[in-house]
Structure formats: C-alpha cells, structure tokens
Amino acid sequence: xxxxxxxxxxxxxxxxxxxxxxxxxxxxxxxxxxxxxxxxxxxxxxxxxxxxxxxxxxxxxxxxxxxxxxxxxxxxxxxxxxxxxxxxxxxxxxxxxxxxxxxxxxxxxxxxxxxxxxxxxxxxxxxxxxxxxxxxxxxxxxxxxxxxxxxxxxxxxxxxxxxxxxxxxxxxxxxxxxxxx
Amino acid sequence: xxxxxxxxxxxxxxxxxxxxxxxxxxxxxxxxxxxxxxxxxxxxxxxxxxxxxxxxxxxxxxxxxxxxxxxxxxxxxxxxxxxxxxxxxxxxxxxxxxxxxxxxxxxxxxxxxxxxxxxxxxxxxxxxxxxxxxxxxxxxxxxxxxxxxxxxxxxxxxxxxxxxxxxxxxxxxxxxxxxxxxxxxxxxxxxxxxxxxxxxxxxxxxxxxxxxxxxxxxxxxxxxxxxxxxxxxxxxxxxxxxxxxxxxxxxxxxxxxxxxxxxxxxxxxxx
Numbered sequence: 001x002x003x004x005x006x007x008x009x010x011x012x013x014x015x016x017x018x019x020x021x022x023x024x025x026x027x028x029x030x031x032x033x034x035x036x037x038x039x040x041x042x043x044x045x046x047x048x049x050x051x052x053x054x055x056x057x058x059x060x061x062x063x064x065x066x067x068x069x070x071x072x073x074x075x076x077x078x079x080x081x082x083x084x085x086x087x088x089x090x091x092x093x094x095x096x097x098x099x100x101x102x103x104x105x106x107x108x109x110x111x112x113x114x115x116x117x118x119x120x121x122x123x124x125x126x127x128x129x130x131x132x133x134x135x136x137x138x139x140x141x142x143x144x145x146x147x148x149x150x151x152x153x154x155x156x157x158x159x160x161x162x163x164x165x166x167x168x169x170x171x172x173x174x175x176x177x178x179x180x181x
Numbered sequence: 182x183x184x185x186x187x188x189x190x191x192x193x194x195x196x197x198x199x200x201x202x203x204x205x206x207x208x209x210x211x212x213x214x215x216x217x218x219x220x221x222x223x224x225x226x227x228x229x230x231x232x233x234x235x236x237x238x239x240x241x242x243x244x245x246x247x248x249x250x251x252x253x254x255x256x257x258x259x260x261x262x263x264x265x266x267x268x269x270x271x272x273x274x275x276x277x278x279x280x281x282x283x284x285x286x287x288x289x290x291x292x293x294x295x296x297x298x299x300x301x302x303x304x305x306x307x308x309x310x311x312x313x314x315x316x317x318x319x320x321x322x323x324x325x326x327x328x329x330x331x332x333x334x335x336x337x338x339x340x341x342x343x344x345x346x347x348x349x350x351x352x353x354x355x356x357x358x359x360x361x362x363x364x365x366x367x368x369x370x371x372x373x374x375x376x377x378x379x380x381x382x383x384x385x386x387x388x389x390x391x392x393x394x395x396x397x398x399x400x401x402x403x404x405x406x407x408x409x410x411x412x413x414x415x416x417x418x419x420x421x422x423x424x425x426x427x428x429x430x431x432x433x434x435x436x437x438x439x440x441x442x443x444x445x446x447x448x449x450x451x452x
Binding site: 005019020021024025026029030031032033034035036037038039040041042043067069070072073076108111112114115116121123125126131134135137157160161162163164165166167168169170171173174175176178180 | 197210211213214215217220221222223224225227228232236238250253254255256257260262263265266267269270271369386388390400401402403407416418420422432434
C-alpha cells in the first residue's frame with residue numbers, strides 16, 4: 001500500500017524486520033490494555049493509537065529519543081484519557097453485566113457446539129493439552145499442570161505460554177463460530 | 182529504570198482486579214504494552230482469572246471487580262464465554278460428535294500422498310456430493326488434477342463447517358500465475374496445508390498478506406508442523422470471511438527473528 005505505512009512498520013520493527021508482525025502484536029497488546037482499562041471499544045482505541053503514531057511519524061519524518069513501543073504507550077495513555085473524558089463510555093458496565101445474565105440456554109448450547117468444533121480443529125496434542133491445562137478446580141490444577149509440564153518436557157512458564165496461546169486461538173475460533181451461527 | 186524482580190502471580194492478579202496501588206498499576210500498564218513477555222504472562226493469568234470467575238472460585242468482592250473490569254469490553258465478554266463453555270464442557274464431558282471424523286493429520290497425509298503439486302478440493306463432511314460445474318475449478322491446462330465435490334445448496338442451514346481445502350507445495354512458488362482457489366458461496370473456512378522444505382524448526386507462524394495493500398489480513402502463531410512420509414506440513418484454518426477475491430501471499434515464519442521460511446502466492450476467487 002502506501003510507503004508511509006511501510007515506513008511506520010519499519011520504525012515499529014526497530015530493525016528487527018518482522019514483516020508486520022510487530023504491528024499486529026503491538027495492536028493486540030494495545031487492545032488488551034484498553035480492555036483492562038474498562039473501555040468499551042478497545043479495538044477502535046488501539047486503531048486510533050497506532051493511527052496517531054503513524055501520523056506523527058509521517059509528519060515529523062522520525063521519532064527519536066524513545067523506543068517505538070514506549071512511544072506507542074505514551075500515545076495510548078493520551079487516547080485513554082480522551083476516552084475517559086468522553087461521554088460515550090458512561091454506563092457500559094451495568095448494561096454488559098445484564099447482557100450476560102440474560103444468556104439463554106440455546107446460546108449456551110451454541111457456544112458448546114462451537115467449542116467442540118473448534119477443539120476438533122486443533123492438533124490432538126494441542127487439544128489434549130488445553131483441555132487438561134484448564135481443567136479442574138484451583139487446587140487440582142496445580143497438580144495437573146505439574147504433570148503436564150513433565151509429560152511435554154516444558155518448564156512451567158513455557159507450558160503456561162503454550163496453553164495461553166492455544167486458548168487465544170480457541171477464543172478467536174469460538175467467537176467467529178458464534179457469529180456465523 | 183532500576184531492575185526489579187518479576188512480580189508474583191498473586192501481584193498480577195491484584196493488578197488485573199484493580200487492587201494494586203496506583204504507582205504499581207501504572208508500572209504494569211506500561212509493561213503490558215512495551216514488554217511482549219510480560220504481556221503474554223499477563224494474558225495467561227487473565228485466562229486463569231476468567232476460569233476462576235466462571236467456576237465461582239472468586240470471592241464476592243473479586244467477582245464484582247472482575248465484572249467491572251472485564252465485562253466492559255467485547256474481548257472480556259469473549260473471554261468469559263469461552264471460560265463458561267470450557268467449564269460447562271468439563272461438567273458435561275466431551276460430546277461424541279460423529280461429524281468430526283476428519284483430522285488434519287489424516288487429511289494432510291492423504292492429500293500429500295495422492296498429489297504431486299497442488300490439489301484443491303472441497304469437502305462437505307459426511308456428504309456425498311455430485312460433481313461440481315467445471316467453472317468452479319482451476320484451469321485444467323494450468324493446474325494438476327483437481328479432486329473436488331460440490332457444496333450443497335449454498336443457503337441450506339447446516340451445523341457443520343463448510344470448507345475448501347488447498348494443499349500447496351513449495352515447487353509451485355515459481356509459477357508465474359499463482360494457484361487459484363475458488364471459494365463457493367456458503368463456505369465458512371479455508372483449510373490450508375502447506376508443505377515445507379526441510380528445515381530445523383518445529384513451530385511456525387503463518388500469515389496471509391494482501392498483495393495489493395501489503396497488509397496482513399490473517400495470522401496465526403505457534404503452529405506445530407506435522408510430519409508426514411513426504412516431509413513436514415503445516416495446517417491452518419482461515420475463516421472464509423477474512424478473504425476477498427484477489428491475490429495473496431501466504432507466508433510461513435519461524436525462529437526467534439521470525440525469518441521467512443516459505444511463501445506461497447495464491448489467487449482467491451469468491452463466488
């Protein structure tokens with residue numbers, strides 16, 4: 001597309017030549033940041049943050065003296081402050097809780113069907129891992145995860161990250177499935 | 182900034198529930214954006230917290246904190262839906278679904294054993310379909326043999342995923358015209374099987390970039406390669422809604438520097 005965008009990606013890569021991966025990862029981290037700040041539209045706010053950073057880079061030609069990720073965070077804080085001052089975010093939380101409380105049995109069944117479908121698309125090893133890793137209650141999980149780490153030859157941290165990434169894939173799949181049905 | 186010891190999981194739970202002192206919260210806010218490893222760890226703890234909420238393991242004050250923080254956004258609500266579904270599935274036990282006999286491993290091995298270069302076919306699970314009109318396939322003079330079945334009526338309601346599958350071999354990458362994949366109306370997903378040339382990696386990231394805009398329109402990270410008699414393959418499921426008619430480049434990356442291992446040009450035609 002535009003060379004401006006290419007220049008933005010190159011700046012965000014900070015010499016790593018990720019071919020766009022640094023952009024998508026930064027976007028995901030910003031979405032999570034805004035979601036944790038109780039924003040109703042984290043995707044849009046992440047988009048706005050990166051658009052502002054790209055615009056600044058285009059206007060200035062360079063952003064120096066601060067690492068790209070750090071600069072993105074600085075801009076994200078401003079975007080958050082503006083959002084918090086705006087009237088659009090008021091009252092969202094109560095409405096959202098009510099939405100959840102009115103979830104119907106057919107909706108729950110659809111979720112389960114989607115979950116089964118999405119699990120069926122994982123590799124057998126991955127399916128087994130994610131179901132085991134996230135099974136049981138709080139206390140039982142510790143033993144299960146210790147056994148899993150031994151079985152897969154992974155450190156507890158590596159196992160945690162692998163399960164978490166799988167879960168994000170599953171979440172994306174289930175969310176897409178729900179919209180289709 | 183002085184080096185600090187990594188925070189404990191308990192501290193991160195408090196951060197996620199909004200009960201840390203403001204100074205610490207700001208520090209973790211920043212780390213969650215600038216430090217990818219910290220962000221991943223936080224995400225993992227977020228998953229556990231969602232499960233604890235869904236399974237009723239949080240105290241009442243923490244439940245309220247979690248709701249206020251995470252039900253405000255679509256992402257948080259999706260997290261909750263998945264946590265509830267996982268808990269419900271565990272209570273109920275796995276459902277034997279006869280509609281899922283198809284596995285990536287078998288399909289990939291079968292397709293790669295049966296074809297030399299590229300095969301496009303459409304599978305509708307458990308259904309025997311009549312042959313499709315020839316216009317729905319790739320040009321025979323330019324492409325190897327095509328095995329395909331037609332979709333059932335495009336608008337017929339179906340609980341099963343309807344997908345087209347495409348196996349790409351590295352040898353095709355030099356063709357002037359890329360393989361063309363026709364996606365019939367009603368298709369829900371595209372299943373790609375990417376054959377890899379020998380390399381030392383076992384896990385890969387796959388992305389699909391729009392050649393016209395240079396933008397990635399889809400990406401999946403951390404796919405394990407499957408070993409077949411013909412070498413390693415990767416399987417990726419792409420939602421059909423992510424694709425439009427046009428030219429794409431499927432790219433496989435691996436390693437700490439995410440170097441490009443393979444790339445496969447592809448032309449998509451939506452019907």
